[in-house]
Amino acid sequence: MAHPSRLTQRELQLTSDAESPRTPGTVRPGGRTARTRAAVRDAVLTGLVEHGYPGLTVEYVAEHSGVHKTTLYRRWGGVEGLVADALDLAGEDTWTPPDTGSLHGDLTALAREVLDTFTDPATAAAPSAFIAAAFQSDRAAVALRAFYDERFGRCAPLVERAVARGEVPAGTDARAVARAVSAPLYFRLFVTREPLDEAATGQAVTAALAAARAGAYAVAEPEEPVTDGPASDGPRATPPS
Incomplete structure (x- = not known):
């Protein structure tokens, strides 16, 4: 795929x-x-x-x-x-994610695949039908979520390479980055029903890349519990001198 x-x-x-x-x-x-x-x-x-x-x-x-x-x-x-x-x-x-040598190139390739798929009636019919089915069937919705979650999970190497190149912070969530570049495109396709073109895909890539570089998709580490020492039962009496 x-x-x-x-x-x-x-x-x-x-x-x-x-x-x-x-x-x-x-x-x-x-x-x-x-x-x-x-x-x-x-x-x-x-x-x-x-x-x-x-x-x-x-x-x-x-x-x-x-x-x-x-x-x-x-x-x-x-x-x-x-x-x-x-x-x-x-x-x-x-299917494996693209490997163009840069995160910008990889995200551009992902966005381009959405554009190519949904601007060609021959390839747009099937995914559109499955997405429409998910709005009408709970079981289809669960299956579609699992499908996309697995697909976005395959983008882990894409982000790992970007981390190694110093393009994004360590701990960046690959699924979140993949969703970020795809979400605006799907919004145009299935919510506002706007045409999808090169300008829209370029804007989605730019926004997702900027957010990833800024650490917006970094997985937060659990905070250490704050302790102030032993709990106090109230003021202590002054010991006799």
Whole structure:
């Protein structure tokens, strides 16, 4: 996956030796199970893109995957389980953060991936559909949060390199930096519905970089407890001379 936001049909495809669904009673990696899961996932993705979460049904997934709806209900429980598992599959890739030689370059590359994804209708449809589903399904929202948390966690080497170069303070939170550069872009895309362009991505990078350099995303160390010595029970009597 090129960027935490980029969920494409190509990236969601599994090989026949992928692991089985993480659902009790379906532990059988590879072979038929993996092919079934891949077919179901592809049908879920297609349905989300074509009809959105409200229009996605188990019957649609059964028809387009070739898997009987009884099996779908038994193994995934329903539409929410199907969407959550599709997001889980999206996390099974080898994406790594960019390494351009500077934090500015790395953050620019991350922002550029958001721009490239959402300005191309072919690649914007899938992630947009998953994000929309998270607004309508609690289970999809949990799966989406886990997906992004894992993606942002992969940005740790990006920040570690920046710390080693002296670009940001030690203890800078990689997840916070990744969120900072992405958040303004997602706000424009999904809240204000403004166009996303090079100027917007450049502004997001500049703001995130300045905040990171200033220590805004440094993890605070726990404060040492303040002690004033033994507690006093009140004024002490003056000892006799």
